[in-house]
Amino acid sequence: MGRLAVADRRALLLAAASRIIARDGIAEMTTRAIANEAGMPQGAFHYCFRSKDELLVELMRATVDDLVTRSSAAVTMSGDLYETIRISLRGLWENVVDPADKQLALYELTTYAMRNRDLAALAESQYHGYTLAATGFLEAVAESTHIDWTVPVPTLARLLVSVVDGLGLNWLADRDDNAAHAVLDTFARQLAGCAISR
Helix, strand or coil: CCCCCHHHHHHHHHHHHHHHHHHHCHHHCCHHHHHHHHCCCHHHHHHHCCCHHHHHHHHHHHHHHHHHHHHHHCCCCCCCHHHHHHHHHHHHHHHHHCCHHHHHHHHHHHHHHHHCHHHHHHHHHHHHHHHHHHHHHHHHHHHHHCEEECCCHHHHHHHHHHHHHHHHHHHHHHCCHHHHHHHHHHHHHHHHCCEEEC
């Protein structure tokens, strides 16, 4: 591997760690395994990160930040309110499950963080980020369709996170796209029922 900036090396190491977690589980994610997966000597890992836990914190932060950024962008005007929500939820869903190994890694990382006293705040921060993403999504829908939500947005955001998060785990178990889309479409109709025109 030629000369790379530290930021580029860090990005490669983060991607490698995510692949290892999804493929082999977090127990197999050693600094040596991460460096090997990234095609770097082990010393490169320690040049970029002080510890494996520092990498895990950065991996979670980067993944959640990306989801927050893409959530509002998922909103697409398409006909009436229900259709806009339905199409937009499917766009949000694709951001969650593509690639599937990223979502699997996140579930495993969340469980690891909740079991590790030094990283316990990481899981809370992760779900705070998810709620921010859901809030941005709901606000973008309201702005695009000129509606107000009849249920407080924090409650709807938490509901949205719960539906998508639970559906994600279910989908990872059976990979049934049609069933997942049916759930999203049903939820879109329920969300549309929580809106009134301005």
